[in-house]
Amino acid sequence: MTVYGVGLGPGDPGLVTVRGKDILEEASVVYSPGRLSRSVATEHVSEERVGDLDFPMTRDEDELREAWKAAAAEIAPRAREETVAFVTLGDPNVYSTFGHLRRTLDAFYPDVDVETVPGVSAVTAFTTALGIEVASGTSLTLQEAAGEATPTGPDRMVLFKVTDAPATHERLVAAGYDVVYGRRLYMEQGETLVTDDPEELADRDYYTLAYAEKEGVETTAATAAFDVETEVEQ
Ligand SMILES: C[S@@+](CC[C@H](N)C(=O)[O-])C[C@H]1O[C@@H](n2cnc3c(N)ncnc32)[C@H](O)[C@@H]1O
Known part of the structure; x- marks a missing residue:
């Protein structure tokens, strides 16, 4: 089975894509890295299918690597049996936590398939x-x-x-x-x-x-030059 990185869009549950919603419905567990992404996800999946992961607010690289190794160790065994989703706000490949998970899974669990569902960034x-x-x-x-x-x-x-x-x-x-x-x-x-x-x-x-x-940078699109009065007369 597969781990899907699902982009939830900027925060309005109405801006989750149709494909993203399909994956959230299919997944047996939907992991969320934070409170905001969790609250968007729970507009589409029930609370009991949402799994929380604990991430330290740190820039310490060793600590970060350990946290992502622990997350991958939790996710990989489930993903071998069932469909799993990991949600992020916006798009999963734009300055996103999903990149850490993908790299960690690739390094330690190369047999686990990873796919991305783009989101509105x-x-x-x-x-x-x-x-x-x-x-x-x-x-x-x-x-x-x-x-x-x-x-x-x-x-x-x-x-x-x-x-x-x-x-x-x-x-x-x-x-x-x-x-x-x-x-x-x-x-x-x-x-x-x-x-x-x-x-x-x-x-x-x-x-x-x-x-x-x-300041002063200009672009004039061709259609910006319409003169409505002249155009209507022609
Ligand atoms: C770590 S990046 C994640 C970007 C996200 N993956 C995306 O594709 O939109 C977080 C930054 O994105 C911007 N951002 C994300 N969502 C936003 C929103 N709804 N409104 C304003 N800024 C937002 C902010 O500048 C924030 O500091």
């Missing part, structure tokens, strides 16, 4: 939530902005892990960017916020991203 969901079009011919870069890091350079960036919005904002503005922030987009837990004022985001919330665009 915050990388794409931010466009609708913030009213941004990534028009053809333009580029978009995904970066992390945690801690002191505020990357600059590309014309357009999505920054994840904006944990200190005022500091990030100061650096981005100094580097010539216009910035919009999105917090808890499509999430039912906590308040959704879309703003260009970093002071509204002064309190730390992990589920915060930023879209930064270099």
Whole structure:
């Protein structure tokens, strides 16, 4: 049988894909690495089929490896007999815990099949939530902005892990960017916020991203040039 990494989307249970929902229904156990992913999963599966795994909040690499070895040791024997799901918010292959599980299973239990069901990532969901079009011919870069890091350079960036919005904002503005922030987009837990004022985001919330665009960068899609009055007359 198989371990499926199922992407749950940004948090709204209505944004789980049809395929993801099918796997959640089929799985005998659905493992969740956190409280938020658990609450989305339980909109689609009963509590008794959800298995919790314990992960330390640490960057210590030895501790992390031990935690993922323990998780793989719990999951692998079940996956040999039955279908097992491991859920993550967004997409399982975008800055996600699922990568640790996949690598650990590959290393210690190579006989266990691992598959991924893609989910709606915050990388794409931010466009609708913030009213941004990534028009053809333009580029978009995904970066992390945690801690002191505020990357600059590309014309357009999505920054994840904006944990200190005022500091990030100061650096981005100094580097010539216009910035919009999105917090808890499509999430039912906590308040959704879309703003260009970093002071509204002064309190730390992990589920915060930023879209930064270099001032003066322009793209004009062909259809943006419609002059309705002229067109209607023709
Ligand atoms: C570890 S990454 C996980 C990304 C996830 N796998 C995905 O594909 O969306 C977590 C970061 O994604 C961003 N993020 C994820 N979901 C979000 C949401 N619903 N609203 C705003 N930001 C979100 C935040 O910047 C957060 O710090």
